[in-house]
Amino acid sequence: MRTQALGGRPRQPRGGVPFMLLLAVLVSPAALAQGASRxxxxxxxxxxxxxxxxxxxxxxxxxxxxxxxxxxxxxxxxxxxxxxxxxxxxxxxxxxxxxxxxxxxxxxxxxxxxxxxxxxxxxxxxxxxxxxxxxSPTQKPGTDATPEEVALGRRLFEGTEALAQGGPSCLGCHDVRGTGVAGGGTLGPNLTFTFARHGDRGLTPLLAKLDTPLMRELYAKAPLTEEEQYALKAYLADASRDGSRPRKDRDFFFLGVVGLLAALGFIGLVWGPRGTDPRAH
Ligand code: HEC
Ligand code: HEC
The missing domain is CATH 1.10.760.10 (Cytochrome c-like domain)
Structure with missing residues (x-):
């Protein structure tokens, strides 16, 4: 399958490792939840x-x-x-x-x-x-979706169709290649290849909970319905399959770092008081 060929992350320049470690820590609860419903x-x-x-x-x-x-x-x-x-x-x-x-x-x-x-x-x-x-409808593979399901996922992602429980649309924080009129936000990582990276099994529990520090606050009280989870998975599977590599690996990586730093700053975890940040000048 073509998406699998993109399974690895783009090669990271130096300095990429802490970012990847952090990301691994953030997504690991999803991996645990998988075992229970095998x-x-x-x-x-x-x-x-x-x-x-x-x-x-x-x-x-x-x-x-x-x-x-x-x-x-x-x-x-x-x-x-x-x-x-x-x-x-x-x-x-x-x-x-x-x-x-x-x-x-x-x-x-x-x-x-x-x-x-x-x-x-x-x-x-x-x-x-x-x-x-x-x-659960979420168990169906994202790659088996109908065009209608993919289209619904896109509307939900972009917020042109409201989420049933009133959660914010994804576009405010995430970009996906070809989304929206002017692209999406960069507070969260670009999700164009997130389906290829996590695979269906990895992404399904992630979408079920959106249980990362920043998103948890927003979606714990406004969870996605199972149909919404599936439609979003279908949309991300489609985005991930169709087409070439991300614009440029370095841009892609850069967006991720900016998003992560923004998120960390947002939740007040960045190296305590400003003065102690070794990179402040
Ligand atoms: C292509 C259709 C098909 C699939 C896929 C299939 N089954 Fe079946 N299964 C049947 C049919 C038809 C019967 C009854 C006739 C027979 O025994 O072949 C049956 C009978 C059974 C029975 C006996 C039920 C009883 O009342 O004693 C069990 C248990 C069972 N299947 C479990 C499974 C499990 C577990 C899986 C998945 C790993 C599975 N089946 C996949 C068609 C299927
Ligand atoms: C307020 C900003 C925000 C919103 C809104 C948001 N996210 Fe996120 N998302 C993030 C951030 C930031 C991360 C990175 C992990 C973290 O720090 O929470 C993330 C991570 C993810 C990941 C994991 C990406 C990866 O490859 O590891 C997925 C999948 C995801 N979000 C999907 C969604 C979906 C689907 C929606 C809409 C229903 C959504 N997000 C809405 C900020 C947001």
């Missing part, structure tokens, strides 16, 4: 086209309460290879096949860890009750 995400990506949990049968059976109606050992054998179980004449698998019009669930490799994540997810759904495990 089973849900895996389900959305690999099972959700054919199964729901608590919303009725689709191509395959509703999996609400599946660990109550089947024992775990059977389920593990089934998931290791539904085809093999059917071919071996297992009565439950054979009955399911008949009930679901002879459609065979495809064999797909799952690691032990992935299976464990799915079981945790199934148990949590049962404990929380039917209907509690609707897959």
């Amino acid at each position: 089973g849900a995400r895996l389900f959305a990506q690999r099972c959700g086209t054919c199964h729901s949990v608590g919303e009725g049968d689709r191509v395959g059976p509703d999996l609400h309460g599946v660990l109550e109606r089947r024992d775990e050992a059977w389920l593990t054998r089934f998931l290791e290879s539904p085809g093999a179980l059917i071919d071996a004449g297992d009565p439950v698998a054979t009955a399911l096949l008949k009930q679901f019009n002879g459609i065979r669930m495809p064999d797909q490799p799952l690691s032990e860890e992935e299976r464990a994540g799915l079981y945790t997810f199934f148990r949590e759904c049962t404990a929380k009750g039917k209907g509690s495990c609707k897959p």
Whole structure:
């Protein structure tokens, strides 16, 4: 995929390292939050086209309460290879096949860890009750968006369409190549390649929380809805895919530093009183 080729940050001139370290510290809570919902995400990506949990049968059976109606050992054998179980004449698998019009669930490799994540997810759904495990629209890959979703993301980003909870538009602090009439703000980093840098998995939890020092203040009480999170992800995926390298690596880097320093200044973290700033003159 073309965006992956841009996965690395542009080469930083000297002095870039502290900036990157700071950024790594700022985004790491998002990485932690990812672990908790691994089973849900895996389900959305690999099972959700054919199964729901608590919303009725689709191509395959509703999996609400599946660990109550089947024992775990059977389920593990089934998931290791539904085809093999059917071919071996297992009565439950054979009955399911008949009930679901002879459609065979495809064999797909799952690691032990992935299976464990799915079981945790199934148990949590049962404990929380039917209907509690609707897959979040944010789990859909940003690159699968329709043009309408991308366009909505752009309007939300630019503020031509208001955010449902009343949060400020992103344009005030962020630029994306080609956005707005005169470009966006520079208090925050340029987001043109943020999707390529973080990947879908990294960006999804970031947009769910906007949990960095400056944005937290603004969006904690006015969070983005899941549809908005998805539309913004779709817009950023689109921006990141389409086109060449950022204008010039150095400008790109420079914008980031200016944005970060501005943000740090804004929240009063810059080296205490002005006089002690070694770079003040
Ligand atoms: C292409 C559609 C498809 C996908 C994708 C799929 N399944 Fe299935 N699944 C089915 C069908 C159809 C059946 C029932 C017929 C059969 O056994 O083949 C089934 C049956 C099952 C059953 C047995 C349910 C019961 O009541 O005992 C489980 C458990 C299951 N699937 C889990 C999963 C999990 C977990 C994933 C993702 C890793 C997954 N399936 C992905 C189509 C699918
Ligand atoms: C008041 C200014 C401000 C607004 C408004 C704002 N941001 Fe930010 N954003 C920042 C700053 C500053 C950072 C850098 C991290 C920090 O210090 O908080 C950032 C970082 C980010 C990052 C991480 C970038 C990266 O590559 O690591 C994303 C993604 C992001 N913002 C998305 C958004 C979206 C989407 C909106 C609109 C819903 C938005 N921001 C609104 C200031 C803002």
